[in-house]
Amino acid sequence: MIPGHDSLKTKTTLEAAGKTYSYYSLDKVKDRLGDVSRLPVSLKYLLENMLRFEDGRTVTTGMIDAFGDWLKNDGHNPVEIAYRPARVLMQDFTGVPAVVDLAAMRDAMKSLGQDPEKINPLAPVDLVIDHSVMVDYFGTEDAFEKNVEREYERNKERYQFLKWGQGAFDNFRVVPPGTGICHQVNLEYLGQTVWTAEAGSETFAYPDTCVGTDSHTTMVNGLSILGWGVGGIEAEAAMLGQPVSMLIPDVIGFKLTGKLPEGATATDLVLTVTKMLRDKGVVGKFVEFFGPGVGHLSLEDQATLGNMSPEFGSTCAFFPIDDETLRYLRTSGREEDRIALVEAYAKAQGMWRDDSVEPIFTDTLELDLSTVVPVISGPKRPQDKILLTAAPQGFAAALDKEYGKADEAGKQFAVEGEDFTLGHGDIAVAAITSCTNTSNPAVLIAAGLVARKARALGLNRKPWVKTSFAPGSQVVTDYLEKANLQDDLDALGFNLTGYGCTVCIGNTGPLPEAISNSIQQNDLAVAAVLSGNRNFEGRIHQDVRANFLASPPLVVAYAIAGSMDVNLTSDPLGQDKDGSDVFLKDIWPTSHEIAEIVGQCVTREMFQERYADVFKGDARWQAIEAGGGETYSWPSSTYVANPPYFDGMTTAVGDLQPIEGARVLALLGDSVTTDHISPAGAIAENSPAGKYLEGHQVPPREFNSYGSRRGNHEVMMRGTFANIRIKNQMLDGVEGGYTKYVPTGEQMSIYDAAMKYKADGAPLVVFGGELYGNGSSRDWAAKGTILLGVKAVIFQSIERIHRSNLIGMGVLPLQFTGGDSWASLGLTGDELVTVHGVETLEPQQELTATITFANGDKKDVTLLARIDTADELDYYRNGGILHYVLRKLAS
Structure with a gap:
């Protein structure tokens, strides 16, 4: 945090708990900007950031004045601003390649004759190792220990590298494996709501803000911390002192009234809101919750809503500071001085929630919480809401329209060596998984109570269901054990499997072999039910086609039912010891039961004890030996390798190069996610990445996941566009990462074709449809794209984070205009594409692309260059944001 010039004289002081803090007062610009009290609180955070960093160069008074114009223009003024978050949050899947890039930048700095130690994070960075545990073992008392043991076996090389980084870089902390997920550690410990920093003799107070290398960084919006997910590329720039270039966003006000009814959970609420906001259309916009209903939500409920912001499509889903914020800070063990500062600062800055003043919003929508009913979402998108009462019909529709197997409904198939059969809609995976819900004791206590009541009546999970429980925090174990509920969950197979992201990101681990064989041999459309936030195709498990999001207590109920064909609201789950039918209503807890246990069993002392020495790690972490040195030694490793970006x-910055005679690598449809583009999940033995690993003497058992190998570009570029469910329309009905090598007409893997085109000297383009690149903030979706030789991606619409990441790696994002699409143009992939005007590119410039068809016909198409700002153009000119930063530091 570096104070700017403060030419508007907004710096002042406040007192809290006997201490004096300097801060930049919004009240001091009201005469200049107008009634800033009517700004949404999330924009007040951005305005304060402008006041604090105003220096006449990166942040100008014009940027500050633009917030006044936003008010005058009824909540719309997309002016470019330079925003500097207080800190950066990373998880290890996305964090490892970011640290790899930093290490590579140190090497590059050395090769340029400069001091490598110029490369250091300038903003505080916390990396939480939370994405590497896999559910190899489940349903047993020792599942957790065995999974952790395998985690360390698989990831030793990565962990050695991260330990080196922790010692080599200043301002960089690592939270060791087995602590919890980054978002919950952020919520429970790292986040402060109001941040402080020393500058000279002063202590400055300012809003806690962050960017994270995971799209669900927005979970901390529930704690009134303005944060959102960015690509690893943007995060690296932020921690190297570069501002995040953004446009002042539109802000959608979401008014909440009433309170949740008996039987509805926070999960039901977020799935309802997800559907509403996706229908509304909030991509690239802020969402801010307001209204009296907010007062009836716990902070954990608010964090559950914040977490789902990427599923809405919004940049963030923000809640202002109020008494509930203070309660949570106190319960979670924050210092009393900090809590006093949060209250004093929020009230001084007009950032305290006040239902008597309705901010000016770009647009609003409203939900009466009392209308929320139990729901699930699926089979492949979080916004595909299905009423619980209609869940079997929802699956039946998918079985027909998605999987084309309606004629096999109800048919059962043998499972070798087992006394049960499998059919379409049977549940292969039931997982209480990390971040969306395990911030929330209410739904976890509810799951435990469902398990307790079911156990008492003699019910159990079906034997074909792989159950797992991976909470996002060790505190969860403490309160479940104090409530004596963990034994009940264990009895139904929901034993602890790890503290980290598991099923939700594809770390589901193998299904039992006989079950997997039956699914594959009979081409079954089986299901997963999980309490996560993502259920995209191919994400959860390669054997599982239909994925449904549900609350933790419903996950337990579905594990008992064993099939999506069971209507939980009307069909019996099973029979008790006397043979009488047991229904969901018989084992569903009341709100009073849940609240009573939460009040008794979730204590401040639990948080304080768990986070007292959070960076120390267990004996396994402490035993890892990591070398020192200002640059990394780059030992031979299939996990971590020096990338070629700076070769x-x-x-000096070269001239922009034209795109001439580019070949088409892929024609992709609508809603192609970063999960489809970026390497994710298991590495198949016969894939280019699998063949690479086998060529380096890695047996298939040790392949691990793509996510764990994000530090090795050779593996990752081979897995780009290789998702098992991606459909390249250049090929008829083929799923997976394949394309046509046009010169010979041969079908081959996208990687192999890209390498042949590279040998030919042919640049590449990729065509997409609507919502290209939506989903997680995966930097490898962009890194892999450029390493394959793709110079431009052409689409109808694109998600914010992926567009930014493409530019950050030097790929040109181009948007169709006038209703054009690759389909309307009749493209087959055999064409050549030349884009005119790249050499003189300006932000938001319209360019002409000439498409030459296989028969020699030509057609000119107008494309909009989605380089939206001058900073983005600088990054693109330099070949990427890292090159830009490196040149700037070197000069």
């Missing part, structure tokens, strides 16, 4: 780089 041959000079301090």
Whole structure:
């Protein structure tokens, strides 16, 4: 945090708990900007950031004045601003490649004759190792220990590298494996709501803000911390002192009234809101919750809503500071001085929630919480809401329309060596998984109570269901054990499997072999039910086609039912010891039961004890030996390798190069996610990445996941566009990462074709449809794209984070205009594409692309360059944001 010039004289002081803090007062610009009290609180955070960093160069008074114009223009003024978050949050899947890039930048700095130690995070960075545990073992008392043991076996090389980074870089902390997920550690410990920093003799107070290398960084919006997910590329720039270039966003006000009814959970609420906001259309916008209903939500409920912001499509889903914020800070063990500062600062800055003043919003929508009913979402998108009462019909529709197997409904198939059969809609995976819900004791206590009541009546999970429980925090174990509920969950197979992201990101682990064989041999459309936030195709498990999001207590109920064909609201789950039918209503807890246990069993002392020495790690972590040195030694490793981004780089910026005669690598449809583009999940033995690993003497058992190998570009570029469910329309009905090598007409893997085109000297383009690149903030979706030789991606619409990441790696994002699409143009992939005007590119410039068809016909198409700002153009000119930063530091 570096104070700017403060030419508007907004710096002042406040007192809290006997201490004096300096801060930049919004009240001091009201005469200049107008009634800033009517700004949404999330924009007040951005305005304060402008006041604090105003220096006449990166942040100008014009940027500050733009917030006044936003008010005058009824909540719309998309002016570019330079925003600097207080800190950066990373998880290890996305964090490892970011640290790899930092290490590579140190090497590059050395090769340019400069001091490598110029490369250091300038903003505080916390990396939480939370994405590497896999559910190899489940349903047993020792599942957790065995999974952790396998985690360390698989990831030793990555963990050695991260330990080196922790010692080599200043301002960089690592939370060791087995602590919890980054978002919950952020919520429970790292986040402060109001941040402080020393500058000279002063202590400055300002809003806690962050960017994270995971799209669900927005979970901390529930704690009134303004944060959102960015690509690893943007995060690296932020921690190297570069501002995040953004446009002042539209802000959608979401008014909440009433309170949740008996039987409805926070999960039901977020799935309802997800559907509403996806229908509304909030991509690239802020969402801010307001209204009296907010007062009836716990902070954990608010964090559950915040977490789902990427599923809405919004940049964030923000809640202002109020008494509930203070309660949570106190319960979670924050210092009393900090809590006093949060209250004093929020009230001084007009950032305290006040239902008597309705901010000016760009647009609003409203939900009466009392109308929320139990729901699930699926089979492949979080916004595909299905009423619980209609869940079997929802699956039946998918079985027909998605999987084309309606004629096999109800048919059962043998499972070798087992006394049960499998059919379409049977549940292969039931997982209480990390971040969306395990911030929330209410739904976890509810799951435990469902398990307790079911156990007492003699019910159990079906034997074909792989159950797992991976909470996001060790505190969860403490309160479940104090409530004596963990034994009940264990009895139904929901034993602890790890503290981290598991099923939700594809770390589901193998299904039992006989079950997997039956699914594959009979081409079954089986289901997963999970309490996560993502259920995209191919994400959860390669054997599982239909994925449904549900609350933790419903996950337990579905494990008992064993099939999506069971209507939980009307069909019996099973029979008790006397043979009488047991229904969901018989084992569903009341709100009073849940609240009573939460009040008794969730204590401040639990948080304080768990986080007292959070960076120390267990004996396994402490035993890892990591070398020192200002640059990394890059030992031979299939996990971590020095990337080629800076090979041959000079301090001078070259001219922009035209895109001439580009071949088409892929024609992709609508809603192609970063999960489809970026390597994710298991590595198949016969895939290019699998063949690479086998060529380096890695047996298939040790392949691990793509996510764990994000530090090795050779593995990752081979897995780009290789999702098992991606459909390249250049091929008829083929799923997976394949394309046509046009010169010979041969079908081959996308990686192999890209390498042949590279040998030919042919640049590449990829065509997409609507919502290209939506989903997680996966930097490898962009890194893999450029390493394959793709110069431009052409689409109808694109998600914010992926567009930014493409530019950050030097790929040109181009948007169709005038209703055009690759389908309307009749493209087959055999065409050549030349884009005119790249050499003189300006932000938001319209360019002409000439498409030459296989028969020699030509057609000119107008494309909009989605380089929206001058900073983005600088990054693109330099070949990427890292090159830009490196040249700037070197000069």
